[in-house]
Amino acid sequence: MKILKLPKEKLDLFASVVQQFGELHAPVEQDGRYVFKRLTRWSDARLEYDRTILPPKKYFLPPREALFRYRPGEGFVPNTDGLDQRIILFGVHACDVYAINILDRVFAGKYKDPYYQARRKNIAIIGIDCLPDKQCFCRSMRADFVDHGFDLFFYDTGDYYQALVGTALGDDMVLATGNLFEPVDAAEIDDYKRRSWNKRRAFQVDVEIRDLPEIFEMEYQSEIWDELGEKCLSCGSCSMVCPTCYCYDVADDVELGSRAGKRTRLWDSCLFASHALVGSGENFRGSRSSRIKYRFYHKQRGFVAEYGRPSCVGCGRCVSACPVHIDVVQVIDRLRRVEDVASR
Amino acid sequence: MSKPTVGIFGLTGCAGDQLVILNCEDQLLDLVSLIDIRDFLMASSENNQDCQLDLALVEGAVLSNRDAETLRAIRKRSKLLVALGTCAVWGGVAAMNRGADRDADRDALLEEVYGDIGRGYDSTPAQALHEVVPVDFNITGCPIEKEHFLAAVASLLNGDLPLYPEYPVCTECRMRENNCLLIERGLLCCGPITVGGCDARCPDLRVPCVGCRGPAGDANAGSLVAVMEEMGFSRPQLAARLRTFAPGGVA
Ligand code: SF4
Ligand code: SF4
Ligand code: SF4
Ligand code: SF4
Numbered sequence: 001m002k003i004l005k006l007p008k009e010k011l012d013l014f015a016s017v018v019q020q021f022g023e024l025h026a027p028v029e030q031d032g033r034y035v036f037k038r039l040t041r042w043s044d045a046r047l048e049y050d051r052t053i054l055p056p057k058k059y060f061l062p063p064r065e066a067l068f069r070y071r072p073g074e075g076f077v078p079n080t081d082g083l084d085q086r087i088i089l090f091g092v093h094a095c096d097v098y099a100i101n102i103l104d105r106v107f108a109g110k111y112k113d114p115y116y117q118a119r120r121k122n123i124a125i126i127g128i129d130c131l132p133d134k135q136c137f138c139r140s141m142r143a144d145f146v147d148h149g150f151d152l153f154f155y156d157t158g159d160y161y162q163a164l165v166g167t168a169l170g171d172d173m174v175l176a177t178g179n180l181f182e183p184v185d186a187a188e189i190d191d192y193k194r195r196s197w198n199k200r201r202a203f204q205v206d207v208e209i210r211d212l213p214e215i216f217e218m219e220y221q222s223e224i225w226d227e228l229g230e231k232c233l234s235c236g237s238c239s240m241v242c243p244t245c246y247c248y249d250v251a252d253d254v255e256l257g258s259r260a261g262k263r264t265r266l267w268d269s270c271l272f273a274s275h276a277l278v279g280s281g282e283n284f285r286g287s288r289s290s291r292i293k294y295r296f297y298h299k300q301r302g303f304v305a306e307y308g309r310p311s312c313v314g315c316g317r318c319v320s321a322c323p324v325h326i327d328v329v330q331v332i333d334r335l336r337r338v339e340d341v342a343s344r
Numbered sequence: 345m346s347k348p349t350v351g352i353f354g355l356t357g358c359a360g361d362q363l364v365i366l367n368c369e370d371q372l373l374d375l376v377s378l379i380d381i382r383d384f385l386m387a388s389s390e391n392n393q394d395c396q397l398d399l400a401l402v403e404g405a406v407l408s409n410r411d412a413e414t415l416r417a418i419r420k421r422s423k424l425l426v427a428l429g430t431c432a433v434w435g436g437v438a439a440m441n442r443g444a445d446r447d448a449d450r451d452a453l454l455e456e457v458y459g460d461i462g463r464g465y466d467s468t469p470a471q472a473l474h475e476v477v478p479v480d481f482n483i484t485g486c487p488i489e490k491e492h493f494l495a496a497v498a499s500l501l502n503g504d505l506p507l508y509p510e511y512p513v514c515t516e517c518r519m520r521e522n523n524c525l526l527i528e529r530g531l532l533c534c535g536p537i538t539v540g541g542c543d544a545r546c547p548d549l550r551v552p553c554v555g556c557r558g559p560a561g562d563a564n565a566g567s568l569v570a571v572m573e574e575m576g577f578s579r580p581q582l583a584a585r586l587r588t589f590a591p592g593g594v595a
Contacts, residue, residue, distance in 0.1 A: 032528070254499060273561045323527060
């Protein structure tokens with residue numbers, strides 16, 4: 001991995017040069033919160049944002065996307081609109097890059113999703129380091145640092161950004177800027193280490209994930225699930241905003257007066273009453289408590305068994321998006337505690 | 345194959361749902377070539393009021409004995425009966441005070457509203473269609489979404505029932521990446537318990553959802569009310585809002 005530095009005053013210049021590699025998207029402010037959006041001006045970018053309402057997942061797996069059109073006699077015509085669009089996501093936090101790496105395992109591993117893969121190929125990622133706020137627990141989830149999944153990753157180390165070059169494309173971006181980037185020297189390596197140390201100490205939330213799948217296994221019958229089921233609204237907000245919730249539904253829109261139509265996929269959530277409803281009318285997760293339990297088990301236990309780590313990256317989005325304050329950190333804490341009788 | 349026969353009717357309502365059908369301008373020609381609309385008072389003065397129907401779409405709530413009779417007659421003539429719009433599905437605004445007006449002295453109420461001529465007027469506590477006759481499926485909304493009506497016709501012509509979202513408005517609101525009016529601004533937004541399908545039309549314009557589409561599939565009103573009370577809203581205030589469109593659904 002190549003490590004370089006970019007003087008901060010040259011970031012604007014870098015941003016303008018890099019646009020030859022794709023349309024520039026970055027976090028912009030929206031009523032006090034942030035969203036990833038196409039930039040009309042570089043000055044709209046807010047690189048010191050906390051978190052975006054929706055994660056970058058929306059670029060790789062859009063909330064609604066047409067998969068193909070079908071017509072009797074003609075068969076299927078896959079949708080390719082927008083798949084080859086080159087985009088640069090500028091300012092993606094480590095946890096969100098980590099989450100995309102997790103999505104890769106699901107959509108570009110054993111089962112290959114051509115739509116996802118096309119977008120993943122054409123969307124470049126320039127990451128940026130951040131400092132945790134009171135909802136971040138990415139460090140506990142081992143997602144506060146990423147060593148792959150990005151083209152470039154910037155660390156703010158005072159007067160400049162230290163840049164990790166992750167891919168050949170990232171390298172091309174650096175080269176295209178001529179000599180904007182410089183080699184790092186010993187003093188700057190120290191700056192990086194200080195930054196890294198300070199970040200580590202800035203975490204206010206900590207959850208222990210070691211042996212958590214086992215504790216989940218033991219607490220399968222805990223009353224906590226009923227209690228959460230009473231509270232949960234099945235509103236799906238937590239799934240929509242989660243960078244690693246990838247469930248989707250598919251639906252056909254039939255054309256008026258023919259058997260032709262369009263197949264669309266759209267985000268789904270295991271919290272919906274319809275999620276485990278099958279054609280016979282049977283619902284495998286009819287009760288809300290079984291559904292909210294399932295969300296936790298899938299993230300913190302099932303995913304570990306399948307992919308070796310929890311799918312939660314600790315971004316904190318679901319905590320702030322839940323209207324009834326269901327908080328993953330609190331739930332894990334309570335499950336671990338011996339003295340918490342309410343969880344029995 | 346002969347075209348399916350269709351009737352479109354209004355009981356007590358604002359006719360908004362029928363208007364949505366008439367507003368399908370780009371599809372109207374296709375529609376009339378595919379279905380045989382025999383009885384649609386709002387659109388035509390030449391109607392066949394007795395023929396058998398394959399499909400009846402009925403808007404409005406049942407607010408009188410006459411409404412109830414009309415509805416029963418429609419049910420008898422039609423193979424399928426679809427409730428069109430929130431009033432037909434849930435009772436709607438006419439039913440918002442139903443608990444109270446059921447117990448009240450009807451004549452006194454009528455006099456209060458209509459004056460002397462009110463006494464003896466044919467008026468009953470508002471009911472949704474399914475409380476009077478069996479309903480085959482619902483197209484909710486105040487008014488309905490044009491796309492949902494067209495999808496229903498397209499599906500029925502293929503021998504299928506249409507599928508509509510059962511998840512709440514929040515889901516679509518989040519998909520559209522809106523700031524949350526409830527969580528961030530403390531506004532009384534009914535999105536978490538109101539059925540989606542409108543693409544979060546109101547929160548998208550930064551106006552809280554008032555629940556016009558009626559309750560979501562598994563609406564947990566009790567939990568939302570508890571949180572809203574913690575936020576400082578009073579029970580009567582919450583009850584009034586939740587009952588506005590679907591008194592039987594959530595409160
Ligand atoms: S479960 Fe919550 S904290 Fe974990 S990744 Fe998803 S949104 Fe973030
Ligand atoms: S955001 Fe909260 S209320 Fe909504 S589905 Fe998730 S846990 Fe349930
Ligand atoms: S604004 Fe309303 S509809 Fe949108 S997410 Fe918040 S509560 Fe749900
Ligand atoms: S957001 Fe709520 S009030 Fe607005 S159209 Fe949708 S259901 Fe009706």
